[in-house]
Amino acid sequence: MRLLSILRSIEHMQALKDAGVDGIVLGVEGFSYRSPLYDLEQIKEVVDRAKSLGVSTYLHCNRMLDEEEIIPALTLIQTIDALGVDGILFQDLAYVTLCEQAKANLVRIYAPEAILTSSPEVRTMLENGVDHVMVAKELTLDEVLKIAGENPKKVGVFGFGHLPMSVSRRPLVKNYLDEIKKDRSLADGFGLRLQEEKRAFLYPILEEDKETTIFQDRLFCVLPELTKLQANDVAFVLADDVFVEEGMLTAFIHSAHNRMAQREDDFMERYAHVVTSGYFYKKTNLTKEGN
């Protein structure tokens, strides 16, 4: 089972490699959101350095493409393939067609964050132009293990970070600030939190150029379940550090690497108070009537 991590900066690569990362994921200007953005020159530098360290490189092409972005996306695919990027994680099914048109050697990882919720669905995608998938974040552990077991070494999971709950193509915060006549610049950056008026949770909200994402308040962390995931042929675990305190991401990778090698570590003792198992033990199939 491989450990993948979002690369927050080029300088961070060595630390991640030392911690045991197998692959790094970076955003690219114009085609990614919720990820650190790199231009093509920087991507080349990252790829070259990653190859020297024995680490794979993936681009997080997670934006849904507008029609006028199709040709630029095709150009991007051709360019990054030539640069030696190993693969892409994508949400928009356009990338299946674009990779085929470009005859790209990129590993295609379909990661729509929801939608992939059953073994037949995963199998359907794997048989139709996709090399790997990331299953939906709202699956229970049993569901993940079943799907992964029935599609060995093809299924990845989100393994560390704040789970994104929703993404909008509207500038939700700026629109609200306009309504209450406050400065739009208050929408910028990582300092925003939402609190539903009857609940205590503080949900991070990130407004970018074209997307607004709302995240769960707690940190999702698969460390307690890591060996089960590994035993059921999960292909990879992805870690992200958006809204995460500095150092925790590297600590997670280090801990995950230890656990897979069956070495002891104290990550969960140190961070148990801020991490959660997400939906692993929590089904979300209630109806309005509570059934």
Next chain:
Amino acid sequence: MKPELLAPAGDLARAKTAIRFGADAVYLGGKRFSLRSRASNFELEDIAEAVRFAKEYDAKIYVTVNMVPHDEDLQGLEVYLLALEKCGVAAIIVASLHIALLSKKIAPAMEVHLSTQLSLTNSAAIETVRRFGVDRVVLAREVSLAQIETISSASSMPLEVFIHGGMCVNLSGRCTLSNEMTLRDANRGGCAQSCRWKYKLYRDQTEISDPNCLFSMSSKDLLAIEEIPTLMKQGISSFKIEGRMKSAYYITVVVDAYRKLIDAIDQGEDEKEAIEKARKMLMKAENRPTSDGFFRTIPGATHHLYGVNGEGITQDFVANVIETHPNGRTSILIRNNLPVHTELDVLSPGNDVRSFTLEAMYRKGEAIEVANLPMEVLDIEIPFRVESGDFIRKKGS
């Protein structure tokens, strides 16, 4: 070619109403495999009856099989698909590419329409989904008129576009706000519409929201009457009205308005006049405040509902026609308070709105001054011909 007008229906009566008032097709949900679980009231025999009724009007029935299923939800799916095909259902609407392929394989007589849950926004994605046997794509609501034109030119896939009704504020199919806050899965019909709730907004631990107007993501409903002429020129196959949970009266008003608008434009009538006529008709429906969605711009503050939540429920709709008797009186089914001497409108399929004043009302032959028992059957005199199922509402409200 004129686009199809596709209307929603939460039950058989509403399906028939939509068809009578001019829908070319109606989409509805069975008791399983559908989103909007509270609007999915069709047993198989209801679906079969809807198909039979639709055929009388040359209309079609589509069934939503658009949940995003987990493994545990898939039991009985093949049997269900075969049963729908046997009923004569023209198409299923799906959000799962596995279900798309499966349906094509075992129930090939039904078309497969790909739901807006897949959030398709470009022609390359549409090209990808062809391999799954898809016959039509419902575009994401996040596309502009200009983008629709380009997509339509670039792709030969029949396209369907939402023109009216409720809008998700987040990308369809990818939202788990409801999962988080209520353990109800939006992708399996349990959406609690958490996006319409009120939130405090903090920046660096200081509240910046206005306590008199808390943050909300709630979107105004879509109203696309101004865009209909352009969409018709773009060759869009189907215009979709959202609202399987809406009332029969709402469906009547909305379907009637868009039917007349589409027909007027198709017949070369003055577009501005036709649009204004439709606008006046639609104001009578129980809409939330409306906007043009993403059609012309990225939605701004005026596209949201801050401090307002529900539909503007009115008491305009007062009765349905049951039947006219040889003595000239018409039995009506009362739906709202109705006093004598009220000026009333009658909505009949294919007709302009006709008006009359209620001069008298009878309960078992006895004259009464006011009807105030919902679902009571009373007799009145209407000075023109009406049909069973016609809608009566207060005039000019």
